[in-house]
Amino acid sequence: MSDLKTEFETAVAESKQLPEKPDNMTLLKIYALYKQASSGDADGDRPGMTDFVGRAKWDAWHNLKGQTPEQAMQAYIDLIESLK
Template identity: 55%
Template sequence: MGLTEDFEAAAARSKQLTKRPSNEELLQMYALFKQASQGDVSGSRPGMMDFKGRAKYDAWAKIKGKDSEEAKQAYVNLVNGLFEKE
């Protein structure tokens, strides 16, 4: 399988986790998925009262400039690691 197929499989597998990942792991998954599929973060940062949206935006902004292929591989590695922890 190629990296794109591995990435898509990991995205599907992530929904089958029986143990909920930590908030930090969830943010990392979100950021890597968005970076791999859409590229660098765009738009304005959510307002002060949108805590969830702000955390997601910040997590994505932290990896700005990461290559799509790197982000895909990091996402696959993260999801595989979460399954090993279960």
């Protein structure tokens, strides 16, 4: 697990230095995988209709419900590697 956590932390750092900014759908996926890996399943209330960004982020995270933090970490690492 510690190797995976180290790889995840490295991928998080690398995500801030990608050669070009990913499109919005990819950014949502990066956000959702990060939240799932670091916080587990989405909690709290879904943001209201007027909070478009917050709602999209929450929905993307909520769609990963049931995925283990380890699975989310590996998916995050793989996604960042594919964007380099």
